[in-house]
Amino acid sequence: MIVIFTDLDGTLLDENYSFEDAEDVLEEIKKRGVPLIFCSAKTRAEQEYFQRLMGISDPFIVEDGSAIYVQKGYFKRRFGELQDGYETVILGVRREEILKEIEDIQRRNMEIRGFFNMSVEEVSRLTGLNHEMSRMAMNREFSEIIVEADDEALKELRKKFNVVLGGRFLHVYGKSADKGRAVRILTEFFREERGEVVTVGIGNSYTDEPLLRNVDIPVLVRNPDGFAKVDIENMIFANEVGPKGFSKALKEILSIGKDLK
Numbered sequence: 001m002i003v004i005f006t007d008l009d010g011t012l013l014d015e016n017y018s019f020e021d022a023e024d025v026l027e028e029i030k031k032r033g034v035p036l037i038f039c040s041a042k043t044r045a046e047q048e049y050f051q052r053l054m055g056i057s058d059p060f061i062v063e064d065g066s067a068i069y070v071q072k073g074y075f076k077r078r079f080g081e082l083q084d085g086y087e088t089v090i091l092g093v094r095r096e097e098i099l100k101e102i103e104d105i106q107r108r109n110m111e112i113r114g115f116f117n118m119s120v121e122e123v124s125r126l127t128g129l130n131h132e133m134s135r136m137a138m139n140r141e142f143s144e145i146i147v148e149a150d151d152e153a154l155k156e157l158r159k160k161f162n163v164v165l166g167g168r169f170l171h172v173y174g175k176s177a178d179k180g181r182a183v184r185i186l187t188e189f190f191r192e193e194r195g196e197v198v199t200v201g202i203g204n205s206y207t208d209e210p211l212l213r214n215v216d217i218p219v220l221v222r223n224p225d226g227f228a229k230v231d232i233e234n235m236i237f238a239n240e241v242g243p244k245g246f247s248k249a250l251k252e253i254l255s256i257g258k259d260l261k
Contacts, residue, residue, distance in 0.1 A: 001194050002254070004029065005061075005183050005211055006246065007203040008040040008050065009167065011221050014242040017133070019054065022243035025250045026054055032254070037061065037186060039179050039201075039211050041143075041166050044069060045136035059186060064164070064171055065179035065210065066092030066142030068186060075189050091181060092142040092174030093161070099144065101160055110153035114146040114172075127168075143173035166207055180210030187214075200253055202238075202246055206230055217253060221245035 006012050012019055019026065029036055038047045038060040044067075047060045059070040059079075069086045070079040079087035105112055115123060115138050123134040126147065137145075147169055149157075154170070157163050161172050183201065191197045201208075201215030204223055209230050212218035218235045220227055222245055227237060236253075238245030 001034075001190070001197050003035045003037065003187065003190050003197055003199050004250070005037045005039045005186075005199065005201045005215060007205070007208050007211065008038055008042055008047075010204040010223060010242055011202055011208075012038075012243055012246050013050070019050075019243050022247040022250075025247040025254070026056075028254060029250070030055065034254075035059070035190070037183075039065070039183065039203075039208075041171055041207070043136060043139050044141065045139045046133070049133075049136060061179060061182040061186070063092065063140065063143040064162070064166070064173050064177055064207070065182045066090070066173050066177040068182050070186075070189075075193055077189070077192070079189060089182075089185060090142070092177030095140050095142055095144060097174075098161060098172055101157065102144065105153050105156050110150055110156065112146065112149040112153040114144050114149075114169075115140070116144055118147070142177065143171055146170040146172055164207060166205075178210055179208070180214040183211055183214040200250070202249065203230075204228060204242070204245075219249045219253075221249070 012022060035058040036056050037058055041064045044062050047062060057071060061068050068089045072085050072087055080089035099116055102112060120131050120134050123138055124131055154163055157172055162175055164171050187199055199215040200217045201212045202219040203211055204221040206228050212232055218232050219238055220230055220235055221238045222241050224241055236249055238249040240248050
């Protein structure tokens with residue numbers, strides 16, 4: 001059995017958040033019943049949105065490995081705590097804990113600005129997202145997006161949380177959150193229930209390295225300015241950008257593993 005873990009922005013989605021160039025391979029994945037697991041910095045609301053558009057209903061990993069959401073009853077054995085129709089495992093920290101630390105930083109007159117104190121209109125102007133997508137991006141549960149901050153504020157945040165540059169903005173999330181750990185946990189559940197599993201991981205950024213290091217077949221998709229600096233043995237380099245690279249690499253992998261479901 002093949003299980004695919006994928007990043008979204010710059011991998012399955014292009015700069016316009018379109019997956020049109022991957023639609024043919026997505027149909028093949030669905031036809032064969034291959035699980036497609038999103039593993040991204042995006043929120044639950046955002047990932048649910050793209051799942052609906054693509055017509056898939058597999059587990060997903062949110063906010064840089066902060067939590068795993070599994071549809072209730074997806075596995076025979078209960079996966080985690082029940083929440084809003086999901087069985088959930090939280091690896092990171094709740095957003096409220098991060099915001100409490102940010103409030104303390106602001107009280108000490110350090111400069112910090114993020115989605116937490118911006119309006120939907122401001123986020124939309126800054127990111128280029130429409131209002132609906134901006135609301136979903138702001139609906140964070142386990143992380144915060146920092147737009148600007150002084151060095152002292154970031155130094156304080158790093159004492160308690162991961163602070164990682166993800167694209168244009170800084171992502172703040174719990175130190176125990178980890179894409180690789182989330183991938184390992186889900187992989188064990190698939191193996192326990194379905195036997196032999198071959199895992200494929202697809203990403204385009206250094207932030208995807210923990211994901212790529214914890215799969216059998218890692219795939220790095222090219223960015224417009226070249227490949228990210230990720231060095232993993234036996235990694236496949238998809239020499240197309242975004243969903244075109246995603247599609248080309250997966251077609252080859254699925255062709256080689258055509259006897260695996």
